[in-house]
Amino acid sequence: MSGTAGTAGTLVLAGTPIGDVADAPPRLAAELESADVVAAEDTRRLRRLTQALGVRTTGRVVSYFEGNESARTPELVEALTGGARVLLVTDAGMPSVSDPGYRLVAAAVEHDIRVTAVPGPSAVLTALALSALPVDRFCFEGFLPRKAGERLGRLREVAAERRTMVFFEAPHRLDDTLAAMAEVFGAERRAAVCRELTKTYEEVKRGPLGELADWAADGVRGEITVVVEGAADTGPEELDAAELVRRVQVREEAGERRKEAIAAVAVEAGLPKREVFDAVVAAKNAARTGPGKAKGLS
Numbered sequence: 001m002s003g004t005a006g007t008a009g010t011l012v013l014a015g016t017p018i019g020d021v022a023d024a025p026p027r028l029a030a031e032l033e034s035a036d037v038v039a040a041e042d043t044r045r046l047r048r049l050t051q052a053l054g055v056r057t058t059g060r061v062v063s064y065f066e067g068n069e070s071a072r073t074p075e076l077v078e079a080l081t082g083g084a085r086v087l088l089v090t091d092a093g094m095p096s097v098s099d100p101g102y103r104l105v106a107a108a109v110e111h112d113i114r115v116t117a118v119p120g121p122s123a124v125l126t127a128l129a130l131s132a133l134p135v136d137r138f139c140f141e142g143f144l145p146r147k148a149g150e151r152l153g154r155l156r157e158v159a160a161e162r163r164t165m166v167f168f169e170a171p172h173r174l175d176d177t178l179a180a181m182a183e184v185f186g187a188e189r190r191a192a193v194c195r196e197l198t199k200t201y202e203e204v205k206r207g208p209l210g211e212l213a214d215w216a217a218d219g220v221r222g223e224i225t226v227v228v229e230g231a232a233d234t235g236p237e238e239l240d241a242a243e244l245v246r247r248v249q250v251r252e253e254a255g256e257r258r259k260e261a262i263a264a265v266a267v268e269a270g271l272p273k274r275e276v277f278d279a280v281v282a283a284k285n286a287a288r289t290g291p292g293k294a295k296g297l298s
Contacts, residue, residue: 009036009084011076011108013101015120018092018223019198021052027118029055035087037079039064039072041100045091064088069100073107080113092223093122098142098168123197123225124166130204131164131192131227138164144177151177155184156250160268162230169224178213181228185209190229196222239269241279248280 012031017023032038032050036059040046043063050057064072080086088095088104094117095101108115128135141158144151144167158165169177174193181191187210195203201222205215209228239247244265251261262280266273 007083008111008113009080009082009086011080011104011113011115012085012087012118013095013105013115014087014089014118015094015122016049016089016092017198018121018123018126019196019202021049023121023198024049024053025118025120028120029053031087031118032057032089034085035059036084037062037076037086039076039086039088039104041065041090046089049089059085059087064100064104066100069103073103076104077107077111077113080108081111093124094120097122097124097140121198123168123194123223126197127166127192127194127225127227128164130194130197132206133164133190133192133227133229135164137162137230138166140166143168143170146173148176148180151180152184153253155180157254159184159250160231160247162233164230165228167226167228169226171220171222171224174220174224174226175213175216177226178209178216181226182209182213185228185231187213192227193220194225194227195220197225199223239271241282244269244271244276244279245283248276 012035014028014031015025016028032053033055035057038046038057038059038061040061040063042065043061046057046061062072062076064076076086088101090099090101093099096105105115124140128138139158139161141154144154167177178191178193181189188208190207191209191212192204192206193212193216195201195205199222203222205212207215247265247268248258248261251264252258256264258280262276263273266276269276
């Protein structure tokens with residue numbers, strides 16, 4: 001190992017190409033050749049990458065993927081505490097971004113081990129740049145739940161999000177996801193579907209969610225990143241009682257206690273908590289005595 005006895009090693013998170021191998025950062029080749037341990041999400045893809053870069057790994061190569069991440073982390077931490085330089089790479093992009101890595105980074109920090117990175121390509125930032133949507137403020141939502149009900153619930157949680165949102169999605173679920181987004185965010189909300197970024201058949205399809213959902217119904221292939229425009233800034237004055245109640249209900253369905261949900265919505269709307277509380281109580285009473293318009297507020 002490159003370290004000396006009693007000296008902790010270094011964990012290196014390295015970005016790998018998301019498509020075009022020519023996008024590999026120059027330092028990646030040097031790290032692959034010098035690392036004591038290379039932890040790869042897929043060792044076969046690592047082999048293809050090293051061949052394309054014309055380099056050879058001299059250290060030990062181990063697999064590190066979702067299925068063995070918890071079990072393998074202690075082994076890698078042991079190597080790090082022993083002085084090893086451990087390089088972590090995933091199939092594409094930066095480790096920890098919807099890929100293995102978080103557990104190892106947290107464990108390394110807990111053991112006072114130095115963590116550094118080799119910056120590289122990112123599907124998130126590339127899609128944002130190509131989307132033609134505002135990028136001054138954005139948030140990354142990763143993959144949505146596979147089950148339809150859970151997917152709708154997650155989308156409702158971010159329905160009022162004003163920042164541009166970035167999602168990853170599998171090609172065979174894209175049509176359902178875009179349809180759900182159109183339902184929750186509105187069919188006219190602008191979005192961009194970025195497919196096969198930096199690859200031969202790269203495509204960016206831009207338009208309203210409703211149109212994109214229709215386009216995707218025929219089937220789409222490749223690696224997918226979806227960028228969605230944030231909600232319009234309507235201002236607190238436009239949040240009527242029904243909307244306040246709806247936002248509280250969304251938060252409750254997501255697992256928040258009603259008291260916490262009311263407080264959060266009050267901050268979000270720029271209103272006193274009492275005003276939101278009164279709206280919820282009124283809706284609750286209406287549900288008991290009226291035709292049952294305010295479902296969920298029992």
